[in-house]
Amino acid sequence: MSTSSDLLAAPRTPDELSVQLVERLTARDVEGVVALYEPTAVLEMPDGRLAVGHDDIRAFYARALAGHRPIRAGIPRRPLVRGDVALSTTVLPMDAGAGGATTCEVARRQPDGTWRWIIDRPSVR
Template identity: 55%
Template sequence: MTRATEPGHLGPLLVEAINAGDLDGLVDLYEPEAALELPDGSVARGRAEIREFYAAFLAGRPVLTPGEPLPPLVVGDLALTNTRIGPDTTCEVARRQPDGSWRWLLDRPSLALGSAGVPQDSDT
């Protein structure tokens, strides 16, 4: 998988990895100690838990359509990234890595995952 050379590349790389079913590439977009908010509001912490979530997510063979990326807000080695997807907007914090690439440290997808091929709870 290609590394993100700019923080704004992370969102498109995520869509590419999901659509390709590339679990390793997907997990590689995150720092080892990253946190990912899950659809139920709980948090996957670290790559092992993030991998577990995405393995189950990819089992549904979702196909995502790229959203509208908003310009990243960059201060030094940190960046706030957002993508508008319909009425939802994602919110992530990325950090520049020692090799100059970018990975997410915090990820709040804010997506209706049911629209991406994963059934939503009928109570929501």
């Protein structure tokens, strides 16, 4: 069975990371979501603990996607890019369960020209 990540090319710009995250979350494609992160990336979970690396990030998203809540896309702001590093933010809608929070992510350009997140704080209040 193919997943959405099989059909999508790897993100070629930092903007594409957020777009693909929403597509993969909507498809409940945990492996596709994990592929958007570097293998040693860090993600801050809602309780403040850190998910470090693909295994922890996979476990977090598997739990998060186990519910049947619809995924609501936020409004991404233009990433700030300096060389091979980018800072991105997305304003989440009030009804997305995040109370109008903003996300904050750091991405790095990979040797093949694609981009992956290295740091992810999904909810900044």
